[in-house]
Amino acid sequence: MNEYNYTKPQLTALLLLRFFTGWHILYEGIAKAMNPQWTSFGFLQESQWVLAGFSGWVTSNPSVLAVVDFMNVWGLIAIGLGLIVGLFFKVAAVAGFILVLMYWMNSPALVGVEYSMPVEGHNLIVNKTLIQAGALLTLALFSTSKIFGLDALIGNFKRKGEVAE
C-alpha cells in the first residue's frame, strides 16, 4: 500500500497508461517542432461540427494561426514531458484532456461528417482521439506523480517549508 492506497497492479497499470499517453503526446509535439513545414492549417481547414467557425477564423488570420501553431506544438511537448516525468502532473493531464478533446471536437467521427483526409481505422463517434481524452481524464483523477514523479519532490520541499514556519 502507498499514499494513494493503490494496489501494486493498479499502480503499475496507471503508470503504464501515464507513460504511453505521455510518450505519444510528447512525440506528436516533437515531430511537429522538427518539421518546419508543419502547420495546423490543413487540420483546421477540415474542421467540422461546433468548432468549424472558430477554426475558420484561425485559418483566415495568418498571425492567429502562427500563435495557435506555436501553442499547440509547445503545449503538446510540455504536456508530454509533464506526464512522463510527473511534474505538475494534474495540470498537464487536465490540459491534455482539454487539448485532445478539442482535437476530437474539430473532427468528431459523427455520422454524416466526412473528411477528405484519410482516417486511421473505423470509427463511429468514438475514435482513438476520444479514447485518449478519456485516458487523460482518468490519469488526472488517479494521480501517480506524488510517488513516481517530480511532484513528490515539490510536495516534499513545500512541506519542508511549512514545517519550518
Next chain:
Amino acid sequence: MSDINENKQGTPEKENNNPQNRPGENKSGMSRRKMVKALAGLPVLGLFGHQLLKKRDYDLGKREAIMRELRLDEIKFPASDYGSGNNPGGDLLRVGIIGYGVRGNQLANSLGFMHPNDVKTRQERGTLDEWLGQEYLNVALTGISDVFDLHTENGMAVARNEIRPGGENAPKLPVKRYRHYHEMLEDPDIDAVIIATPDHHHGQMTIDAANAGKHIYCEKSVANTEEEVNALYSAVKSSGVVYQLGHQITQNVIYQQARELINRDMLGKVTLVQTASNRNTAHGAWVRHMNSNGNPKPGCANTIDWKQWLGPAPEVPFSQYRYYNWTLFFDYATGLIGQLFTHEYDAMNQILNLGIPKTVTSSGGIYFWKDGRDMADMLHIVFEYPNRELTLLYSGNLSSSRPRGRVIMGHDGSMEIGNTITINADRNSTKYQQAISAGIIDPRSPMVSFNPSSGQVDAVTSASERYYAERGLTTTTINGRRVDVNHLHLREWIKCIRDGGRPSVNIDVAFDEGMACVMAQKAYVEKRVVTWDEVNRKIV
C-alpha cells in the same frame, strides 16, 4: 472503489510525521528510496530520447540515400534578393493603368495601391500588414484610363489612397484620368503602362504604347491575330521599351526549381507534356454579367464608352452581355486558348524552352454551355515539336472540375507541377532500375517533392509530409516570407526598366507564345493542321 481511494492531501504524514529526525532521510527530509521513485519518469524519457535520435538518423539516412542517388545533394538554387531591404533606388516610375476592371485592380494592389474599402476589409481580416509589408517599388500610380466611369472612379480612389507600402515617404503625385488611352500615351508624365483590357485591344495598345516610348506590362494573351503579333513584336523591338507579358505564375519559385531538376536529367528523355484546365462554374466559364445576388452588374450605354470599348472589333450595338462576357466571343478573345492555355504554355515554356511548335491540331466543341458563345467549352490541342521529339497536350474542360495535373513525362520519371513539385520514378525506368530494386526508391510514391515554403528539396519520407506537400499554396515563399506572385512579376518588370536586363516573359518569349496561341486558334476554327514555316517565320 474503496481500495483505490486516493488520499486527497497526498501527503505522507501518517508515515512521516517527524521528518527531521527519521533515519535514512536526506536533507530535504526524503528517503533515498522515495527520491529514486520520484525520478521514475526519467528512464522513460531517456528511452524516448534514444528512440527519437534513432528515428531521426533513419529518416535522414533514407533522405540522404535518395539525395545522393539523384545527385540532389549538389543542387544549388539561385537565391532571391527579395526583401533584402534595399531601397529600389533610381527615379520614381510613373505608371498608368489602361483598363481598370477586376484584373487592373489586382495589379494595382500588387503594385502597392489599394482601395480604402479593401484596406478596411483587410484590416478586419488581419491581412493588411502582409500587404503593407510588400516591398516598396518606388512607383507612383498617376494615370487611369477606362471606358467605364465606375471603373475609372474606382481606379482613381485606389491611386489616391495614401495607405500603402513605402509608408509616409512614398511620393504623393496627382492622379490623372484619361478619357482615351491615346491621351495617356501622349502624356510625358507617364513612364510606363499596364494594359489590363479585354484581349482584342492588346495588340494595338502595345503597338501604340511602344511607339509612344512607354514601357509595357500587358496581360495575356499577347494578341489575337498573327498580324498583330508580328506588328507588336516589331514595334517593341524597334522602340527599345521594356515589355513584360503578364504571366505571374512563373514567378512562383518552384518553376526555377523545376527547370533546374529537369536540366539535371532527373526525368530522362521527356517526350510528353500534359496540361489541362478543369472548371465547372458559370463564372469559370466566363458567364459574368450577373453579380452574386442574381442582379445584372452595373453599366449602360451612358456610362460605358462603347465605341472605344469595341476598338478594332466589328461594330455591334451596345451590349452589357458582351461587355462583361467578352471572353465568349471570337471578336474579342480566343476563349480557353487566350485565357488559360497561355498560362500552361508559359509554365512549360519557362521550364522546357519550347518555342513555337512545328504543327498544331485541335478538336472540341460547345458541349455544355449552350448560351450562344463562340468559344469551345471542351477543347483539345496537340502541339508537335518534332525537333525536340516532344508533344505538348492541352485539354480544357468547362463542365468538370476534376483535377488533371500539369505533368512532364520522361522515360525515367514524371514531374507534376502545381504549387508544389512532386517527382515519381517510372517503374520501368532504366536509370533508377538499381535504386528501385535496392528499395531506395519506391516508384509508387513521390521520390522527391519541392514545397516552396520549406525552401529546399525534400526526399519524401513520410505520409504526412507527402500530404502537406500536395496541398496547394496561393502565394510563393521567398526567404521565409509569403509573397504575391503578381507583385514579383511587376517588380521584375520595374527592375528591368530601371537597371536594364530582360524580364522573364520578354518580347521574344511573348512572340513565341503569341504565335503558338494563334496557331491553336486557327487549328480549332479552321479545323485543320496548322504548320509553322520556320524559314519565312509565318503560319501556313
